[in-house]
Amino acid sequence: MIRKLVFIAFVLIGTNHVLNAQTVYFNGLGRALVTNDKIAGLALDPDTVGAQTDNTNPRRGTGGYTIFDLGVNAQPNEMLRAHALLRIQNEFGGFYGDGSFLLFRQMRLDGVLGKLVKYEIGDLDLALTPYTLYNFEEMYNDFEADIFAIRRSVVHYENFNFGNKWRVQGFNTSAAFQYEKGIERLGFRAFATRPRRTDFLATPDRIFMGGRVDVKQSKFFNVGINYANFFDVMSTVATEIVNYNNKVYTADVAGTYELEKLKFQLLGEAGMSDYRFDTMDVEVRRNENNIFYDLGLSGEYKPLKARLTVSYREVQPMFSSPGAQTRRINDFAQANLFPTMGNAPLTMDRRAILMDRISQEHGIRNLTLQPMLMPFLPQYNNITPFGMATPNRRGVTVTANGGGDEELIRTSATIDLLSEVQGEGVASLREFTGIRGGFVLNAHKLLGWESIIAINAGIRHESTTRELSPINLQSTLYDAGLTVEVLKGLDLIGGYKLLTARGNEFLAVYVMDGAFIDDYMEINIDTKEHILAFGGRYRFSKNSYFTLQGHFAGFTNNENRFNNYTMNQAFLNYTMLF
Amino acid sequence: MNKYSIQSNFKNGILVSVSLLIALLLVSSCAKRTDFIGSELVTMPEGFFVADNSFSASPDRVNFERDKAKFSAEFSHRVTWRIKLQGLTSGANKVIKGTSDKLDPDSIQWNGSHDGLYFFMRDEKVLAELTFMGGNLTLIDTIDVLRAKLYGNQGFSVSNDSRPTTFEGFEGASFNISGLFWLDPYFDGRREMAERDPMLNDKDKPVQGEYAFTLSGTDITNSYFVGGFKRNITAMERNAIKWPEDPDSVYINIYLYGRGDGVTKLNFSMEEADDGGPSHREDRHDAFEFQFNFEHTGWKLFSVRYSDLTRAANPDYGGSGNNVKEPNKVRSIAFNAISSPPNNYVKATFDFPIITFGKPFNPRE
Numbered sequence: 001m002i003r004k005l006v007f008i009a010f011v012l013i014g015t016n017h018v019l020n021a022q023t024v025y026f027n028g029l030g031r032a033l034v035t036n037d038k039i040a041g042l043a044l045d046p047d048t049v050g051a052q053t054d055n056t057n058p059r060r061g062t063g064g065y066t067i068f069d070l071g072v073n074a075q076p077n078e079m080l081r082a083h084a085l086l087r088i089q090n091e092f093g094g095f096y097g098d099g100s101f102l103l104f105r106q107m108r109l110d111g112v113l114g115k116l117v118k119y120e121i122g123d124l125d126l127a128l129t130p131y132t133l134y135n136f137e138e139m140y141n142d143f144e145a146d147i148f149a150i151r152r153s154v155v156h157y158e159n160f161n162f163g164n165k166w167r168v169q170g171f172n173t174s175a176a177f178q179y180e181k182g183i184e185r186l187g188f189r190a191f192a193t194r195p196r197r198t199d200f201l202a203t204p205d206r207i208f209m210g211g212r213v214d215v216k217q218s219k220f221f222n223v224g225i226n227y228a229n230f231f232d233v234m235s236t237v238a239t240e241i242v243n244y245n246n247k248v249y250t251a252d253v254a255g256t257y258e259l260e261k262l263k264f265q266l267l268g269e270a271g272m273s274d275y276r277f278d279t280m281d282v283e284v285r286r287n288e289n290n291i292f293y294d295l296g297l298s299g300e301y302k303p304l305k306a307r308l309t310v311s312y313r314e315v316q317p318m319f320s321s322p323g324a325q326t327r328r329i330n331d332f333a334q335a336n337l338f339p340t341m342g343n344a345p346l347t348m349d350r351r352a353i354l355m356d357r358i359s360q361e362h363g364i365r366n367l368t369l370q371p372m373l374m375p376f377l378p379q380y381n382n383i384t385p386f387g388m389a390t391p392n393r394r395g396v397t398v399t400a401n402g403g404g405d406e407e408l409i410r411t412s413a414t415i416d417l418l419s420e421v422q423g424e425g426v427a428s429l430r431e432f433t434g435i436r437g438g439f440v441l442n443a444h445k446l447l448g449w450e451s452i453i454a455i456n457a458g459i460r461h462e463s464t465t466r467e468l469s470p471i472n473l474q475s476t477l478y479d480a481g482l483t484v485e486v487l488k489g490l491d492l493i494g495g496y497k498l499l500t501a502r503g504n505e506f507l508a509v510y511v512m513d514g515a516f517i518d519d520y521m522e523i524n525i526d527t528k529e530h531i532l533a534f535g536g537r538y539r540f541s542k543n544s545y546f547t548l549q550g551h552f553a554g555f556t557n558n559e560n561r562f563n564n565y566t567m568n569q570a571f572l573n574y575t576m577l578f
Numbered sequence: 579m580n581k582y583s584i585q586s587n588f589k590n591g592i593l594v595s596v597s598l599l600i601a602l603l604l605v606s607s608c609a610k611r612t613d614f615i616g617s618e619l620v621t622m623p624e625g626f627f628v629a630d631n632s633f634s635a636s637p638d639r640v641n642f643e644r645d646k647a648k649f650s651a652e653f654s655h656r657v658t659w660r661i662k663l664q665g666l667t668s669g670a671n672k673v674i675k676g677t678s679d680k681l682d683p684d685s686i687q688w689n690g691s692h693d694g695l696y697f698f699m700r701d702e703k704v705l706a707e708l709t710f711m712g713g714n715l716t717l718i719d720t721i722d723v724l725r726a727k728l729y730g731n732q733g734f735s736v737s738n739d740s741r742p743t744t745f746e747g748f749e750g751a752s753f754n755i756s757g758l759f760w761l762d763p764y765f766d767g768r769r770e771m772a773e774r775d776p777m778l779n780d781k782d783k784p785v786q787g788e789y790a791f792t793l794s795g796t797d798i799t800n801s802y803f804v805g806g807f808k809r810n811i812t813a814m815e816r817n818a819i820k821w822p823e824d825p826d827s828v829y830i831n832i833y834l835y836g837r838g839d840g841v842t843k844l845n846f847s848m849e850e851a852d853d854g855g856p857s858h859r860e861d862r863h864d865a866f867e868f869q870f871n872f873e874h875t876g877w878k879l880f881s882v883r884y885s886d887l888t889r890a891a892n893p894d895y896g897g898s899g900n901n902v903k904e905p906n907k908v909r910s911i912a913f914n915a916i917s918s919p920p921n922n923y924v925k926a927t928f929d930f931p932i933i934t935f936g937k938p939f940n941p942r943e
């Protein structure tokens with residue numbers, strides 16, 4: 001009710017100031033999305049005598065919605081800007097207002113006080129460093145086809161995945177001071193958010209707060225200090241059973257040395273985590289301090305925009321940083337599309353596969369910072385399942401990249417040669433080898449055409465091995481795509497993704513208390529997941545488009561063909577940003 | 579800034595960074611560590627076998643009120659094993675795991691406790707599966723539960739029978755409401771209901787045994803209070819179980835079935851006899867209370883420390899004593915359903931209330 005009143009107030013303010021276009025302005029998004037889906041395969045129609053056909057679950061479906069996000073921004077002066085995003089949504093099949101609903105998607109107040117201190121209150125998007133607060137990509141997709149990027153952009157928008165920031169609720173403030181001698185700039189930043197609300201019974205409030213002080217000595221040297229603290233506020237429940245507190249302190253440096261055609265940079269970050277888990281039961285208490293460091297050197301040849309970076313990092317086994325290690329995706333989530341297969345009592349949940357990971361808007365994405373390491377499936381990312389801050393990793397990473405999106409070619413190649421710092425359950429260490437890279441070739445520049453012809457290809461291969469309690473897991477992700485502008489603004493787009501994984505792993509089951517690793521989940525994989533997609537896109541403008549696509553996806557389990565199925569989807573989407 | 583100061587700045591930056599790196603390398607290399615982190619993991623080697631393919635749980639029928647199930651097997655190699663116990667009626671589960679070259683019945687035992695929410699039940703069959711890391715070998719045995727484990731060793735179980743080793747929770751052959759329990763006189767059977775409740779289906783089954791308890795009704799008097807019942811602690815029970823004096827070491831634990839309901843509350847009241855006498859006098863002694871809500875969904879265990887209870891506000895109903903929390907003087911325990919806000923229908927379902935001493939209830943022990 002209060003939110004509705006506030007929104008009405010905003011509209012009234014806007015109406016009163018309608019002649020002053022600088023005080024109130026609108027932005028937003030409109031989208032219409034329709035899918036028509038079909039599932040088939042041995043998982044539903046087994047071909048052996050006596051096996052039961054799935055006659056419980058549907059094989060086809062149609063769904064979609066129209067949404068209109070209206071952002072109202074009222075800025076009466078420099079000190080205050082109020083922003084509210086109202087969503088009107090109509091699910092497919094609920095026309096004429098029936099089935100429509102209204103909700104507030106986000107609200108924020110921000111402004112500048114005294115021309116010095118910036119502040120934000122409400123729904124915020126925050127990030128710090130890859131080891132303190134960072135929303136990392138769960139899987140390599142730097143060179144995926146445009147046709148998949150379109151699907152992914154819808155998912156990112158719905159889940160507030162804007163770059164590598166986390167959507168949180170709280171308060172953020174920053175200030176910067178400029179100097180003429182000694183140092184150029186001194187910056188301060190502080191934030192406080194509440195990822196979890198108390199139930200006043202057994203679940204206390206959980207707070208995440210932190211900040212940064214950075215000093216820019218000159219364009220050649222920067223240093224920063226970061227702090228993040230994730231903790232439960234014990235006084236918000238009647239009885240304090242567990243006292244949890246996780247602090248992270250880091251320092252980062254950046255040194256730059258530039259010549260006419262060359263540029264060298266030294267980049268590094270190091271720090272420690274301080275983890276406290278206190279309970280009545282002494283046996284399960286855990287108090288740990290663990291460190292990390294990450295140091296890299298890069299050289300760039302500016303005329304070609306060619307850059308080579310070599311870095312070494314070590315993250316100790318119990319380094320804990322919830323803001324940096326929380327995953328944005330739940331690998332074990334059930335798919336929304338055709339969520340179950342098989343007749344009772346043998347009904348099985350259909351786990352989200354590659355197709356669902358790039359297209360499922362809700363139910364698979366995690367939007368809340370988690371106090372401990374989340375479970376994951378190794379075929380999607382086994383080297384850095386928790387981002388750069390993945391604990392128990394040490395080794396070298398070499399990256400070479402060149403070009404840019406507006407150049408003839410953009411290319412990148414990265415090699416990870418990493419190992420564990422300490423064995424999990426055995427004295428032997430896992431060894432990780434990762435190779436990833438790809439290119440986008442703007443072929444039209446080669447041909448001298450104005451119409452776009454872009455070819456992209458990418459690959460990510462991971463190898464995990466261990467000698468004792470043997471592990472051998474190989475997974476490869478292939479990406480290919482083509483975009484051809486046949487008429488002005490009209491593109492034919494196509495793409496292919498293939499993920500193969502074979503081998504075994506023993507995944508640790510992490511707990512917050514003293515055991516740290518409570519158990520191991522044995523996984524044997526021999527699977528393939530693929531998506532082949534093609535379609536068209538008409539670009540009305542830079543921010544508006546219509547697309548019609550066909551997606552043909554499949555899951556193959558080479559160890560049990562009765563898990564195999566295919567999914568086909570026709571996808572229509574009109575999106576307009578304003 | 580000239581070229582030489584640029585170089586000087588960069589050199590200084592390099593020196594600082596390299597020094598930091600060396601320091602960190604030294605620290606990390608000197609850091610004390612064990613061979614590995616987490617529990618030990620030894621996978622089945624080639625040629626592994628279980629002697630005589632034999633895995634046994636004995637006895638076949640166990641009374642967990644006084645006995646334990648013991649497991650035995652001999653392995654060809656040292657390996658990480660797991661025994662998964664699954665109650666075929668209750669759905670309760672327990673995992674026992676370890677790394678060794680055999681299951682020694684003197685040490686690998688199960689006392690009837692459980693992981694997760696649900697308790698094992700009397701007269702149910704439990705499937706015991708022995709598996710090994712890194713292999714597909716599975717051996718199976720079964721155990722019949724004659725009597726389920728009692729948790730009274732952790733404190734005082736608020737059961738519906740005063741005999742020390744009988745039923746816990748709201749089980750038992752019948753629900754005895756005279757002497758031991760009594761229903762609030764305002765609890766009118768026509769419009770409000772108190773019942774031992776087997777609940778509706780597998781998904782909503784009681785967390786322990788066959789019965790949970792439900793208090794439901796409508797606050798038609800607009801007074802917040804709907805109704806409840808009281809469990810008296812008998813002299814025999816007081817003599818058998820000595821309650822601590824320190825309120826910091828006494829915990830009230832109860833499983834509540836939440837329906838996402840913002841209105842239903844359960845008032846849990848510990849009624850003391852401040853004069854040390856045999857019974858609580860509501861107009862002369864203290865009652866210390868806690869109000870649970872049911873905003874969650876499904877079963878959930880809640881634990882509250884006695885020292886975090888608040889004194890009853892009404893001087894005629896538990897607010898007239900010495901205002902000192904004395905758990906060793908508790909004489910009765912009351913459960914009352916409350917409508918907050920008032921004038922609403924409420925339904926409070928709960929199970930297995932237990933007062934523990936020293937720490938919160940731990941069903942895994």
